[in-house]
Amino acid sequence: MSSGPDALLARLDALRDRVAGLVERRSGDDPTAGDPLRGLYLTAESALRIAHQGQGEGRGEGPGGVPSALEESVEGGGHLPDSFHELALRFSLTSLDQHILLAALAPDVDRRFEPLYGYLNDDVGRRRATMALALDLLGTGPHDPVARGRFHPLAPLRAGGLVQLDDEDRPLPGQALRVPERVVAWLLGDDAVDPELVGGGVELLPSDEGAVPVADGVAARLAAVAAAGPLLLHLRERREGTAAEPVADALRAAGLPVLLYRPALADVPGGGDVPGRTGESEQAAALRTRTCTALLREARLRGAALLVGPLSAEPGALVRQLATGDVPVVFFGGDAYDPGWAPDAGILALDAPQEQTDAPRAWRAGLGQDDDLGFDLPEAIAPYRLGEAQIRRAARAAVGLAAFEGTGLTAAHVQLSARQQSAPLLDRHARRIRPAVGFGDLVLPDEPLGLLRELALRARHRDQVLGEWRLRTGGGRGRGVIALFAGDSGTGKTLSAEVVAGELGLDLYVVDLSAVVDKYIGETEKNLERIFAEADRTDSVLLFDEADAVFGKRSEVKSSHDRYANLESAYLLQRLEAFDGIAVLTTNLRANIDDAFTRRLDLVVDFPFPDVEQRVALWHTCLAGTPRAADIGDEITRCAKDFELAGGAIRSAAVTAGYLAAGHGGPVSGADVRAGARREYRKMGRLEPGVSLPWR
Known part of the structure; x- marks a missing residue:
């Protein structure tokens, strides 16, 4: 021959x-x-x-x-x-x-x-x-x-x-x-990827026999099985990429090329599972069939394994067409495996374990720098839960960003690139805030300030304490960090959540409860599940403002409304147990929060109403960036004594004083400060100091 x-x-x-x-x-x-x-x-x-x-x-x-x-x-x-x-x-x-x-x-x-x-x-x-x-x-x-x-x-x-x-x-x-x-x-000897697959969500990961294979864990075991013969597997991931990418690396190290197919990136019109029954058009079904045929053909031609996912909500037809039994296929996704997808395929279904990644080593390898970086790398990356492949991509992005700015690599470059690798898709139900404040912007007593620093510390070291040291109890409990901020309106609860997020290098997402609560039975829980699932998958701080609206006390069942309201609370109790992210609940009325929720909280931070000294400090903090008259300090002290305002109201008063100063073209004066304080008192419906009610 x-x-x-x-x-x-x-x-x-x-x-x-x-x-x-x-x-x-x-x-x-x-x-x-x-x-x-x-x-x-x-x-x-x-x-x-x-x-x-x-x-x-x-x-x-x-x-x-x-x-x-x-x-x-x-x-x-x-x-x-x-x-x-x-x-x-x-x-x-x-x-x-x-x-x-x-x-x-x-x-x-x-x-x-x-x-x-x-x-x-x-x-x-x-x-x-x-x-x-x-x-x-x-x-x-x-x-x-x-x-x-x-x-x-x-x-x-x-x-x-x-x-x-x-x-x-x-x-x-x-x-x-x-x-x-x-x-x-x-x-004829041409080994280029099939043109039908190019740009259709398919990526070829060539074999890397020179790489050091994964020493232990599920990835190494599955790679060994796949190298010995065809393997059909479904991996249920808690976080996207945490299991699929290590399996891909292990397969490549075992000498198998990997074809990574992401159905969500394929240009498939329509959706659903079966034409005429779940909404998938004939055009979409035909395109899916052509894609599956081309994928299997490419895998056989190359002797490659298929890595397919994250799977859509109804992946039955896709799984049935790819689970032929003569090509190693690893499906992955966040949903549990349904035997009805491919009853005769004999697919092995596993919950992907959370394998530990030596993050500092992976970051240093990706950054290409083993010497002193000029900042504490483990401290900077501690809040992020990225797989090795995500770390490699983030490291390349950080190096490119530093080169673009013409500066040396900093912790800010590393954290920004890490955030981009795990950016959550919460914009429908939450409002994103890019933190722009730090602990220096807070005016709080020592006790709540210390608890806020402890919250950041817990978020950084939860994997070590709850994972390596095994201080997490059973029952399917997650590694989440949950805190309750309680205090009057304007005492700094939302600002403190932003400070904690900024300290961790994460984005803050404020949940819009008006977009979450639904009058139809069961829809509120579905909306909350989407938020929790996305927050579990990514690295961010989730803020439930006015949390007593959804985390309120359960009541005695006297009507169907009470029964369904209690069901929502029961769902939230269970979901908080399994939560893996960082969440902050705020409330003006701590007594309204159910005791069962309180037990599941890691920290409860009480925000007191500021006293005179704190109000003086708040005035100076809010006006720190403005041009001020020389004698403004005395008037600030008098206003702090005369007007009992919380921090939020003081900030609004300072903004009013700034506009008044800009209007008359001079620095902020004591009269501007007092005018701003009066304005806030009137907004609150309170009587100004020194003003008596007229006789009727």
Whole structure:
């Protein structure tokens, strides 16, 4: 046997000799053989000839004495190139299949076959081999049930995507055979990814046999099984990429290329699972089928494993089409595996464990710097829960960002790139705040200030304390950090949540309860589940402002409304137990929060109403960036004593003073400060100091 394009061309030369012999036999007694318009019309004489043709005529075993190619293929003659034999092993092709494939691809490699096939098809416009012509060249025909069966949709040639049938409105013998360009290119030695898959959510991850394989854990075990034989697996991930990417790395280290297919990135119109039942259009179903066929064909050609996910809400059709049993396939997603997706596939379903990643080592490797970075790397990356592949991408982005700004690498570059790798999709139900404040902007007593620092500390070290030290109790409890901020309006609860998020290098998402609470039964829980699930998956701080609206006390059931309200509270209690993120609840009325929620809180921070000294500090903090008159300090002290304002009200008063100063074109004066304080008192409906009520 021989290999390469030259061997294929030599085999095609032999095939062309057979085609020439068949042309000679057919033209020997064809009265229209010399007609220049032959194939454009059918004369009565030609019709009579076809009608009286004997059963054995027109085939390889007919009068002509040419030996049967079918006999050659079955009995060991007619050697095909190595690429055909390799293809036969990967797609379970018989020798007959290989010769059919050779006849079908001939016009794609040697255009001299086109006019010959046109003549033999009695139609100059049909220049590809038909099913009947391919079998004629092999010395058999459509009457042979064995040969005919090689064109069944479930037979290897068609099921593997090696041969396609055109002209489906014609009878099967007259349907033309087409070989996809990817198969032709592979047989000729071209190893580029199938053009049908490029840009369709498919990425080729080449094998990396030189890499150090994962030493232990589920990824290493699954890679070893997949390398030994086909594996069908579904991994349920708690966070996207935490299991799939390590499995991909382990498969590649074991010597298997990996085709990563993300269905969400594919251009598939419509949705659903079954056409006509769940909303998937016929166009979408056909496109999905073509994609699955091309994926499996590419995996077989490369000897690769498939990594498919995250799966959509209804992935049954996709799973059934890809779970063939002869290609290693790992499905992954956040939903539990449903046996109804592929009942007969024998898919192994596992909950992906949270394997520990040596994050500092991975970051240093990605940044390409082992020496001192100038900042505390473990401290900067502690709040982020990224897989190794995500860390590599984030590290590249951080290096690129520093180069773009023309500065050295800083903790801010690292944290920004890490946030981008886990940016949550919460904009529908939450408002994002990019923290722009720090602990220096807070004016609080020592106790709540210390609790806020402890909250940041818990968020940084939860994996070590709850994971490595195993201080987390059972019952499916997560590694989340949950705090309650309680205090009067304007005492700094929301600002403190922003400060904690900024200290951790995370974004703050304020949940819009008006978009969460729904009058329809069960919809509130669904909205909350979307928020919790997304917050679990990514790294951010979740803020439930006015939390008593959804975390309120359960009441005695006196009506159906009470019963469903209690169901919402019960759901939230269970969801907080399994929460893995960072959440802050704020309330003006701590007594309204159910005691069962309080037990599940890590910290409760009480925000007191500021005293005179704190109000003075708040005034100076709010006006720190403004031009101020020299004697403004005395007036600030008097206003702090005269006007009992919380921090939020003082900030509003300072803004009013700033506008008044801008209006008269001078610095902020004591009169501007007092005018702003009066304005806030009037807004609150309170009587100004020194002003008495008129007698009626």
